[in-house]
Amino acid sequence: MAKILTIKDIEKCVGCGLCMYACARRLPKRPYIGYDHSGILAISLSGFERGATIIVCRACSEPPCSQVCPTDALVPRKGGGVVYREKYCIGCDNCIEACTISAIFKRADGKVALCVHCGYCADFCPHDVLEYKEV
Amino acid sequence: MDDFTVKRILHIDLNEYSYHVEEREMEFGGVALATKLLSENIKGDADPLSEDNVIVFAVGPFTPAYPFASKTVALFKSPLTGNLGESHAGGRSATAIANAGYDAIVIKGKSTKPVYLVIENEKVHFRDARVIWGIEDSLITGRIIAEKEKGRGIRTIMRIGGAGERLVRYAGVMTETYRHFGRTGLGAVFGSKLLKALVVIGRGTKTPKDAKAYREVYKKIFDLATTSDAMKKYYLIGTPVNISPLNEFKALPTRNLEAAYFEKADEISGEKFAEFNLGRRIACNHCPTACIHIAALRIPYEDEPYFRKTIMISYDYELIYALGSMLGIADREALLKLIYRVELYGLDAMSTGVCLAWATEALKRGLISEKESLIKLEFGDAENYIKAIDNLYLQPNEFYQNLAKGVEVAASIYGGREFALAFGGNEMPGYHTGAGGYIGYLIGLRHSHLDNAGYSLDQKLKEDLEPEKLVDKLVEEESWRQILSSLVVCFFARGVYTPEVVVEAFKPLGIEISEDELKEEGKRIYMEKLKLKKKLGFDFSQLRIPERIFEVETFKGKIDREYIEKALNYYKEKYYGAA
Numbered sequence: 001m002a003k004i005l006t007i008k009d010i011e012k013c014v015g016c017g018l019c020m021y022a023c024a025r026r027l028p029k030r031p032y033i034g035y036d037h038s039g040i041l042a043i044s045l046s047g048f049e050r051g052a053t054i055i056v057c058r059a060c061s062e063p064p065c066s067q068v069c070p071t072d073a074l075v076p077r078k079g080g081g082v083v084y085r086e087k088y089c090i091g092c093d094n095c096i097e098a099c100t101i102s103a104i105f106k107r108a109d110g111k112v113a114l115c116v117h118c119g120y121c122a123d124f125c126p127h128d129v130l131e132y133k134e135v
Numbered sequence: 136m137d138d139f140t141v142k143r144i145l146h147i148d149l150n151e152y153s154y155h156v157e158e159r160e161m162e163f164g165g166v167a168l169a170t171k172l173l174s175e176n177i178k179g180d181a182d183p184l185s186e187d188n189v190i191v192f193a194v195g196p197f198t199p200a201y202p203f204a205s206k207t208v209a210l211f212k213s214p215l216t217g218n219l220g221e222s223h224a225g226g227r228s229a230t231a232i233a234n235a236g237y238d239a240i241v242i243k244g245k246s247t248k249p250v251y252l253v254i255e256n257e258k259v260h261f262r263d264a265r266v267i268w269g270i271e272d273s274l275i276t277g278r279i280i281a282e283k284e285k286g287r288g289i290r291t292i293m294r295i296g297g298a299g300e301r302l303v304r305y306a307g308v309m310t311e312t313y314r315h316f317g318r319t320g321l322g323a324v325f326g327s328k329l330l331k332a333l334v335v336i337g338r339g340t341k342t343p344k345d346a347k348a349y350r351e352v353y354k355k356i357f358d359l360a361t362t363s364d365a366m367k368k369y370y371l372i373g374t375p376v377n378i379s380p381l382n383e384f385k386a387l388p389t390r391n392l393e394a395a396y397f398e399k400a401d402e403i404s405g406e407k408f409a410e411f412n413l414g415r416r417i418a419c420n421h422c423p424t425a426c427i428h429i430a431a432l433r434i435p436y437e438d439e440p441y442f443r444k445t446i447m448i449s450y451d452y453e454l455i456y457a458l459g460s461m462l463g464i465a466d467r468e469a470l471l472k473l474i475y476r477v478e479l480y481g482l483d484a485m486s487t488g489v490c491l492a493w494a495t496e497a498l499k500r501g502l503i504s505e506k507e508s509l510i511k512l513e514f515g516d517a518e519n520y521i522k523a524i525d526n527l528y529l530q531p532n533e534f535y536q537n538l539a540k541g542v543e544v545a546a547s548i549y550g551g552r553e554f555a556l557a558f559g560g561n562e563m564p565g566y567h568t569g570a571g572g573y574i575g576y577l578i579g580l581r582h583s584h585l586d587n588a589g590y591s592l593d594q595k596l597k598e599d600l601e602p603e604k605l606v607d608k609l610v611e612e613e614s615w616r617q618i619l620s621s622l623v624v625c626f627f628a629r630g631v632y633t634p635e636v637v638v639e640a641f642k643p644l645g646i647e648i649s650e651d652e653l654k655e656e657g658k659r660i661y662m663e664k665l666k667l668k669k670k671l672g673f674d675f676s677q678l679r680i681p682e683r684i685f686e687v688e689t690f691k692g693k694i695d696r697e698y699i700e701k702a703l704n705y706y707k708e709k710y711y712g713a714a
Contacts, residue, residue, distance in 0.1 A: 014425035016418035017230070017288075018357075021199060024340070031350055033200045034234050035289055036340035043288035046278055047312045048417040049429045049447040055288075108340065126361050126423035 001134040002079025004059040004117045008131040015048035019121035019130060023113075026120040036107050039114040040121060054129070057081050057103045057115035065095035065104060065114070079135050081117050137341040139196050139644040142168060142238040147252065147259060149328055150186060150244030154259045156237075162646055163621035164195035164238045166221075167660045169210040170667050172241055173219075179670040183214035183320070184302060184327035186245035192232065193239040195623035198421075199230040200343070201356055201640055203628035205419045207232060208620055213319040214327075215304040215486070215541050216560035218673040219664070220319035221581050224293075225419035226311030228335070229623055231291040235337025244328070251294075251332035253284055256339070264331040271297025271528060273309045273481040276332065286336035294332035295322045296481025297528045302326050303539040305486035305562070309478070313427050313449040314419065317483045319561060349643035356631060356640065360423050365630035369426040374452035375405030382460075384594065385690045386568045389460045390514045391492035392556055395567040395687050399465030403455050412467060414447060419625070426627060432471045448475045456565025457488025462495070463514030473517060476524045486541065489562035491523055493542045493555050502550045507534035543679075553682035559673075568593035569689045570602075574702045575609055577678050578710075580664050581620075588612040593689075602702035610710060614657035621660055665714035675711050678703070 023038040025031040040056040059080030066074040066082050073088035074095055091110035096102075104114045119132030142164065144157045161168060169191040181187035190211045197204035207228040213220025232240065235256050242252075246261075249268035253260040270276050273296030280292050291310055298306035299322030306322030307315045316322075325331070343349035360366055368376060381387045382400035389397040401407065414431025418424065429447045436442040448471045458464065458473040477484045495512040497503045505511060509526060510519045526535045538545045542562055546555030556563045558576035566572045568590040575589025587609055592600075600608065615634075616626065624632045632640075634650040641648055648656075685694055 014416055014418040015420070016422055016425060017227075017420045018202070018423055021421060025350060025353065028350065029346055031343065031346050033341040033343060033349075034339045035199075036234075036338045041288045046281060047447075049312070049415055049449075105338075108338065124357060124423075127425070 002077075003119060003132055003134050004080050005056065005115060005119055005122060006131050006133060007054055007056075007129065009129055010052060010054060012127045013042060013048070013052035013054065013129045014127055015042055015044055015052055016126065017042055018124045018126060019054070022121040022124040023115070026118055037113050039103070039105060039116070041105065055101065055103050057117070058101065059117060059135075064098040064100065068094040068098040070094065077117065079117070081115065084112075084114060084116050086111060136344040136645060139341075139646055143236060144172065144239045144241060145237045145254065145259070146241045146243075148244045149242065149246045149250070149330065152246075152261045162196065162648065163618075163656065163660070164198075165193050165206075165208045165621040165623040166210070166617055166664065167621035167656075168239050169193040169208050170660065170664045172239055173210045174663075174667045174670065176241060176243060177212060177671070179672065181212055181671075183212040183217065183220070183324060186243075186328070188212050188324055188327070190242040190321070190324060191239060192228075193623075194229040194232050194237075195621060196644060196646070197622050197624065197640060198233040200341070200349070200644065201353060202360060202421050202423055203356075203625045203631065204623050205229045205421050206620070206623040206625055207316075208623060209308075209316050209321055211321060211324050212671050214302070214323045215320040218671040219580075219668040220321065220324075222307070222316035222318050222321050223620065223623075224308070224310050224314045224316045225422070225625065226291060226314035227289075227420040228291040228293060228310045228314070230420040231289065231335040231337055233337075234289065234339040235335050236339045242328070242330070246329040249329045249331055251280065251330065251334065253334040253336070255286070255336045264329075267331055268300065268329070271300075272479045274312060274479060277309070277312060280332055280334060284334050284336070286334070289338055290334055290336040292332060292334050294481075295325045296479060298480040298482045299323055299326040300331075301528060301530060301539070303482060303527060304541050305483040305490075306481050307483050309481050313417065313429070315483075318485070320483075322481050343643045344645035345643040352640050352643055356636065357423065359631045359636070360628065366424045366628065369627045370424045372405040372409050373426055373428040375408055375428070375450060375455055377452050378404045378455055379406065381566065381568075384568070385688060386566055386590075386594075387460050388456060388556070388563070388565055388567050390463045391461065391496045391554055392567060392683050392687055393496070395689065397460040397463075397465070400460060402465040403459045403467055403470060405452075408450060408455075408467060412450075412471065422625065424627070430471050432468060432475075446475060448478065450474060453565055454484045457485045458520075461488045461492045461565070462517075462520055464517050464520070465515070466517065469517035473520055473524065476521055480524065480528045482524070482527065485564060486562040487524065487527065489556050490527070490538050490542045490545065491520055493546060493551060494523070494538060496554055497549055497551045500551065503534065507532070507549070509534075552679070556681055556683065558680075559678060566590035567684070567687060567689060569691055570694050570698050570702070571596075571605055571609070573680070573684055573694065574605065574699060577680070577703065578606070578609065578706050580613060580661065580668060599691075599698075602698050603705045606702050606706045606709075610661070610706075614661045615654065617660040617664065618653055618657040662714050665710065669714060675707055
């Protein structure tokens, strides 16, 4: 069964950002330090004491991002969301424009960062906000 | 891979509204780097509130590679103590600076009109702050800038409230609402430079030398933090868990240290706050612990039934001591309102509490009259303390202008130095544990208490050490903490970052260093910092011990004056003299 990343309880978010760092670190051979390669973003509602919003791909079954990708760098993934074939990405930003919830981020090298539903971040969420579950 | 020994330093000149980037080789960041940068950029006799003062912010090589390396170190000349000022804050400050691509930021000069700065990777924007200058509420200032600037989720917004603008010598800089460069007056330095805020935004990236080892060490630190007991004290009840034991221990300064036992301490204990007031917990960026305990205070409207507002107020041990027991306040809601007031103006809570406690006793003893205090200050009367805090900001008469300069200055004018509880010009933290604690305040290189193990040694040691041995132990521990603060690891995580773990964490970043070398480096940084402190005007012979501390029993009885003198003499010869 395919799995996707979901938000289990947003009210538990403490704003630590560990998910963001985990996302950047997810590739065993190419872990990055910092936010630039992160496809998930935790923001506060004018201070985390007022609550949080986590901006991340919600695994659409008809992903608009993939529909506008001219090079098939983003192709629909089984279970929802997309597979990101980075080498085909020309950095046109069509996907960034197309994503209704602004969950695709521009990287410094011109390509994009987005959630590919690998679930690595959920292992580092200390407060059970994120869940990696079967669909 | 990136070279983690190359430090990028952003220099900003407010005189000319210009900036440039410098690179230099160095393994450590934080305190080690900031000591070097401040030393190179400031004159020893600089007036702390003039354009000659220099502010250095520095982060470390583990930011943001590993959890807990989330403190920004600020060094500057303190307008409160007149020598080295130091304050550390978390929030998103450190990770934002590192993600923007910098290890340190140096700010010098003085703007001719109010400005705020926005650092966005390679660019620095000088923004007109005339419209927001004069907003006394640091929370509102934060919200305005948050709406106007980009970078939600990845930025830090450091700002001052009214206390900083009006140069209260113990005004702080607030960041992400609940974290503070609280101590020694960085807020007044911002104010004197007409600098309202500093925003840093970045989405930077680095790659480690050894990918596999990096992920493994990261996981090890994460597991230590989340599954061992190392962080327990901070993630359960939080720092206020200390209120009850320290009170039982007769170590909780009460009513300006007329006593060290507060008969109503149970009402303001960490347990009570957790049970009745805790509304949420939040974390600094890249910290799994989330030690920031926030109370939700429901306040009815003054004149409308069935209307309430809910304000969120962060509380910690030091705030409960300084604005609670020290002022004889046992009502939790009243105490939260005092904390909120202090937060709003951007004052340092400890200095504020100690100043008001001294003023209360001075009034009681007739050293000042209500002509000076304007209010009948009385221990336990929170309503009046709120008005007094307003007055520290408004400074409506000469008395409050003087009190805004710290308790040392106020007591030297009005008398009552024997119960003016400052050490080295800085108001005391909440530990009347014994000689070790006080020696720590006197010889500590950093602000007051977090840098020294004195109060914990007082509690742990069954037998008294020889004064010389105690001093050596304090300096040894403090030297190690120079390493932690050169890595900008939160001191609360010192149980996780043992020397062994530090060595291991360095390796994947391409830096080989042994445990012995680390310890040696700690000693070296300690001495460098002491030199800088002397250069900026620290004079050991000017240290003063308020008589009060000898009058109030600790759990071991009264503090021995001779013991403290022996310890100080030894320190003077062995360490102070050598720097």
